[in-house]
Every structure is written in structure tokens, then in C-alpha cells.
Amino acid sequence: xxxxxxxxxxxxxxxxxxxxxxxxxxxxxxxxxxxxxxxxxxxxxxxxxxxxxxxxxxxxxxxxxxxxxxxxxxxxxxxxxxxxxxxxxxxxxxxxxxxxxxxxxxxxxxxxxxxxxxxxxxxxxxxxxxxxxxxxxxxxxxxxxxxxxxxxxxxxxxxxxxxxxxxxxxxxxxxxxxxxxxxxxxxxxxxxxxxxxxxxxxxxxxxxxxxxxxxxxxxxxxxxxxxxxxxxxxxxxxxxxxxxxxxxxxxxxxxxxxxxxxxxxxxxxxxxxxxxxxxxxxxxxxxxxxxx
Amino acid sequence: xxxxxxxxxxxxxxxxxxxxxxxxxxxxxxxxxxxxxxxxxxxxxxxxxxxxxxxxxxxxxxxxxxxxxxxxxxxxx
Numbered sequence: 001x002x003x004x005x006x007x008x009x010x011x012x013x014x015x016x017x018x019x020x021x022x023x024x025x026x027x028x029x030x031x032x033x034x035x036x037x038x039x040x041x042x043x044x045x046x047x048x049x050x051x052x053x054x055x056x057x058x059x060x061x062x063x064x065x066x067x068x069x070x071x072x073x074x075x076x077x078x079x080x081x082x083x084x085x086x087x088x089x090x091x092x093x094x095x096x097x098x099x100x101x102x103x104x105x106x107x108x109x110x111x112x113x114x115x116x117x118x119x120x121x122x123x124x125x126x127x128x129x130x131x132x133x134x135x136x137x138x139x140x141x142x143x144x145x146x147x148x149x150x151x152x153x154x155x156x157x158x159x160x161x162x163x164x165x166x167x168x169x170x171x172x173x174x175x176x177x178x179x180x181x182x183x184x185x186x187x188x189x190x191x192x193x194x195x196x197x198x199x200x201x202x203x204x205x206x207x208x209x210x211x212x213x214x215x216x217x218x219x220x221x222x223x224x225x226x227x228x229x230x231x232x233x234x235x236x237x238x239x240x241x242x243x244x245x246x247x248x249x250x251x252x253x254x255x256x257x258x259x260x261x262x263x264x265x266x267x268x269x270x271x272x273x274x275x276x277x278x279x280x281x282x283x284x285x286x287x288x289x290x291x292x
Numbered sequence: 293x294x295x296x297x298x299x300x301x302x303x304x305x306x307x308x309x310x311x312x313x314x315x316x317x318x319x320x321x322x323x324x325x326x327x328x329x330x331x332x333x334x335x336x337x338x339x340x341x342x343x344x345x346x347x348x349x350x351x352x353x354x355x356x357x358x359x360x361x362x363x364x365x366x367x368x369x
Binding site: 135136137138139143145146231233234237242255 | 317320322323324325327328329331332335336343344345347349
């Protein structure tokens, strides 16, 4: 981490800090955890499963459909947990660096809230599903070695922002989906509420760091755009977990995953999931149209 | 092995040659973002599952290593 080459981050965060303080809650006592999830109820919205809108969904028995919502909910929350682990470790390493002195107050709220989210996601998975899915393997030799230190710093916060925005697309929908068990709705609702502040912060810090990248070398902006486009696609693909298909009793999980990822109805769904983020990136001047 | 080569070449259009002993990881022919897809491809080709929590990166480093660890094992079984 070479934050010395980065100019101090100055952001106007009073409003977000005030909201974090006034909206503070005790996650450990907030939820009323039932002993079990009602049978025959989907664990995540059927329209948000990775087979939604395709003949592959229609070919499943009702039992397989319900099982898929169960295991994809566990996969979704597991992805949240691993994403939070990554972002917390990155932010913890920066929180008292000089570059971040001005935003350190908000970062404390951020880490605290993310830790609490990780707890309630894990509670849900372990209580009702008995497991988490493991994190996907990563490589030490990373995909950002060709970028400057400031662009790599931008990528750290961009990954956090993109992850949060994708998750929020799901949370916002499931927070009010009456077909879901109450506890599943509540978890999505509470997370959606906190994440609106985190996304607002994420966009501010992203814009600041992107400005620093462009000022240092405008030619690097398309390289960042290319990385972000790849990261968006990677993030979408992690939702399609063959282990979840297998657990739901669906045969030929890897071939199914490939077919689903290529299906036009799923491409349209990916565009919907990423629409808000892509619009933001384009307005910021680092959208996919820059990718050659 | 042809499917493995195609996966790498598709993602690296600037790569002119793909030698069997090219270090795919250090050369970034397979980067972090592509690695998961690459594992799924190997699982599909071999019919064996690969535990993401128990990987030896050296098994993925070159085409030679991938052939020895994953593809020949299947031929022998």
C-alpha cells in the first residue's frame, strides 16, 4: 500500500456521520430469529435467482425451485460475508494513514457497521442453512499490477463500491418482497438502509481518487475503465455458483452455469443489476465505452 | 488441453504464443478475475471438483503442470 503518493482525501461527510450516529442500532438484539424458515417459502426472490427468466427455471420441479432460492440466498449472503472481509481489511489498513485522516471518523462507522452486517448474514446462513459457501480463490499476483499506485488505490474503493451497489440492487428488492419469510426481508431491509450511506460515501471517495488518477495521467483512465468492466463481469459471475445448483439437486451444474450465463434473458438481467453503477461510471468518465 | 488453450487465448488476444512452460500466473495470462472461471473449466473438463480452500497454485502455473495434475490423471483413471 503506497498511500504516500496519494493526496489527502477531503470529503464533506458531516451529514453521513450524523445519519450513522442517529440511526445506530444494536444488531445483536434487533432481529427476532425464528427457529426455522417456513417450509415452501422462497429464501430469496424467485425473480432474482440466476435461472430466472430462462427455460432452465421452468424445467425445475417446485422443490428444486425452492431449494435453489435457499442455496442462492446462502450464496448471496456468503458473497456478502467474503466481500465484507475483503473491504474491512483494506479499510482497517488505511484508517489512520495521513491520506485518510479527514475521513477517518466516517471510516470508523463504516467498519463497525460492516462488521455487524457480516454477523447477521452469517447468523442467517448458519442458523438456517448450516453453512457458508467458501470464498472464491484469489491470486497473489493481482490484476492491477499494470496500474499506478493512485489507480490501484482507486480500484480498492471501486471494488467496495461496485460490490455494495450490486448487493443493494438485491437488498432493495427483497426488503419489500412479501413472498419471503419475515427474517429474510428484515435482513435485506436493514442492510439496504445502512448501505445507502456507504454507497454515498463510496461514490464520493471514488470521484476524488478518479480525479487524482486523471490529473496524474489521463491516459490511465481507460485502463481503469477496463479493469472495472472486468470486475463488474466477474462480480456477476460469482452469483452463479455451481455448488448452489448441486445443493439444490440440479444435475450437470457446470454446464447449467455456462448455459445460464450465456442466456439472453440473463444478459438483460445483468444489465438491470448493473444499470445504476454503469450510469455512475459513465457520468464519472470511466464507463465501459472507454474500453477498446 | 485444446479447451484450456482456447480459454487462455480468448482472454489474451495480444498473446502471440502460448508455450507449455509459460508461467500463466506471473505473466497475468490468467489473472485474479479469470481464475475462478478457469477452475470451473478444469472441473468441467475433468469431472472432478476442485476445493477452493485447498489449492496448490503450482498446479495451475503452466500448461505442463495443468496437464500433469488434471488432464492426464483423468486419462489414467
